[in-house]
Amino acid sequence: MKQFTFFLVAVATMAGLVALIAPVPEHADEQPAPAFVTEIPQGYRDWKWISSAHEAGNLNSLGAVLGNDVAINAYRKGTLPFPDGTIIAALHYRNVPSEENNKVFGQAQSFVPGPPTNIQFMVKDSKKYAATGGWGFAHFADGKPGDATFMKSCFPCHEKTPASDLVFTHYAP
Amino acid sequence: MKQFTFFLVAVATMAGLVALIAPVPEHADEQPAPAFVTEIPQGYRDWKWISSAHEAGNLNSLGAVLGNDVAINAYRKGTLPFPDGTIIAALHYRNVPSEENNKVFGQAQSFVPGPPTNIQFMVKDSKKYAATGGWGFAHFADGKPGDATFMKSCFPCHEKTPASDLVFTHYAP
Numbered sequence: 315m316k317q318f319t320f321f322l323v324a325v326a327t328m329a330g331l332v333a334l335i336a337p338v339p340e341h342a343d344e345q346p347a348p349a350f351v352t353e354i355p356q357g358y359r360d361w362k363w364i365s366s367a368h369e370a371g372n373l374n375s376l377g378a379v380l381g382n383d384v385a386i387n388a389y390r391k392g393t394l395p396f397p398d399g400t401i402i403a404a405l406h407y408r409n410v411p412s413e414e415n416n417k418v419f420g421q422a423q424s425f426v427p428g429p430p431t432n433i434q435f436m437v438k439d440s441k442k443y444a445a446t447g448g449w450g451f452a453h454f455a456d457g458k459p460g461d462a463t464f465m466k467s468c469f470p471c472h473e474k475t476p477a478s479d480l481v482f483t484h485y486a487p
Numbered sequence: 488m489k490q491f492t493f494f495l496v497a498v499a500t501m502a503g504l505v506a507l508i509a510p511v512p513e514h515a516d517e518q519p520a521p522a523f524v525t526e527i528p529q530g531y532r533d534w535k536w537i538s539s540a541h542e543a544g545n546l547n548s549l550g551a552v553l554g555n556d557v558a559i560n561a562y563r564k565g566t567l568p569f570p571d572g573t574i575i576a577a578l579h580y581r582n583v584p585s586e587e588n589n590k591v592f593g594q595a596q597s598f599v600p601g602p603p604t605n606i607q608f609m610v611k612d613s614k615k616y617a618a619t620g621g622w623g624f625a626h627f628a629d630g631k632p633g634d635a636t637f638m639k640s641c642f643p644c645h646e647k648t649p650a651s652d653l654v655f656t657h658y659a660p
Contacts, residue, residue: 366539366551368582368598378539378551378659407659409541415655418647425541427659474591482588486551486580486600
């Protein structure tokens with residue numbers, strides 16, 4: 315066990331040295347490549363409800379936005395910017411008419427979440443995600459993360475809402 | 488203290504006797520007047536999210552359905568009928584376009600919860616609410632419960648969904 319620990323320390327030390335002597339990027343003034351969240355945050359389905367959202371048109375989406383405790387506390391207190399540790403989850407579903415509800419109501423009026431389409435997250439870590447306003451973005455469809463091209467489209471859009479720390483969703487009372 | 492306890496027992500006993508000797512209703516086969524929930528269940532805004540809902544037309548509503556732990560467990564396990572202690576909350580808001588989101592998206596597509604309209608609850612107590620399928624219904628607008636005439640409209644509609652124990656909302660995964 316001791317030998318194994320020594321081996322790990324040796325590997326870590328060497329990795330550190332390699333990092334120290336790694337060549338400086340050719341364009342030192344370039345922004346670092348943005349980092350994305352690649353794992354689904356645990357337990358998000360148990361988080362508290364922030365608000366609901368309906369996107370018409372091509373998205374045709376109906377869903378909910380949930381937040382972990384850090385997020386909920388910040389929303390309720392109006393804390394801006396959101397503190398590190400905040401995670402906001404957007405659960406999206408196809409917006410579908412509810413045939414069974416409409417039968418009872420006697421008219422076509424009721425829309426409900428149909429098949430899930432994707433889950434998106436915003437994870438606040440002001441150091442790790444400094445290049446994208448302190449937010450790490452995530453998108454999962456069928457449990458798989460969005461590819462780099464898609465993920466690069468998150469920040470330029472969220473960046474347009476600086477007054478709410480890049481967050482679109484308001485807290486529903 | 489002992490005297491006070493005795494007093495309480497005495498009052499309770501007398502109340503029991505009064506109940507025993509109370510006159511039988513004129514039409515003994517009549518259903519008892521339905522009971523409604525008249526107090527807002529505590530802590531409902533912290534409950535877990537069951538699903539979202541959009542009602543078009545006159546209602547023009549966007550909201551969420553939340554459940555206490557008994558409700559969430561029953562939904563996740565598919566327990567039917569819902570056990571006593573289940574409380575389901577429907578939080579309704581006016582469905583309004585989000586001007587700020589639409590500006591960012593460059594088109595009118597985004598709808599969000601606007602001003603709150605009402606909160607409705609279904610409280611399962613198979614004895615207390617036996618006359619209405621075991622469910623006590625509640626409706627609050629500006630914190631005030633709905634009047635008897637309005638409240639009488641809940642059960643006849645919910646009664647039409649016996650397969651889901653009178654509950655319209657399905658759990659969104």
